[in-house]
Amino acid sequence: MKRWRSYCSLTADDNHAKAAEEVADIVIVLCRPMTRTGRNLGEEVARKMAINRARQWNLTADGHGYHVRDKSMFSRLASAMMKFAPDLAQELVNRCQDAQRTARRAAGRVAEGAARIARERLI
Numbered sequence: 001m002k003r004w005r006s007y008c009s010l011t012a013d014d015n016h017a018k019a020a021e022e023v024a025d026i027v028i029v030l031c032r033p034m035t036r037t038g039r040n041l042g043e044e045v046a047r048k049m050a051i052n053r054a055r056q057w058n059l060t061a062d063g064h065g066y067h068v069r070d071k072s073m074f075s076r077l078a079s080a081m082m083k084f085a086p087d088l089a090q091e092l093v094n095r096c097q098d099a100q101r102t103a104r105r106a107a108g109r110v111a112e113g114a115a116r117i118a119r120e121r122l123i
Helices: 002-012 019-036 041-054 073-084 086-122
Strands: 057-059 065-067
Touching: 019 041, 019 086, 073 086
Parallel strands: none
Antiparallel strands: 057 065
């Protein structure tokens, strides 16, 4: 139980003594799927950072940032298709929405797994 309290204090204090150790565990968990897919985590982070740097960002009053979503090529294509082939466009939209839901569920499972591993190490 003592370790669980240590984990709880991480959520309240990023400067907790165990914070760096827990972040290291998360990175280890993230390296596994990268290794399995033959990708390099550092290269993928650099690629994603380049995308993020090119985005326009807004800050909320509490200092958190979010990027301004531009209309994607998919959105522009779907809008054009709606004029000429509405049934086909709707099918495309439905399939993409299904893919997005699947990706969100997969990301959630990865996050749950990382949290479970962190909890198991602290208990």
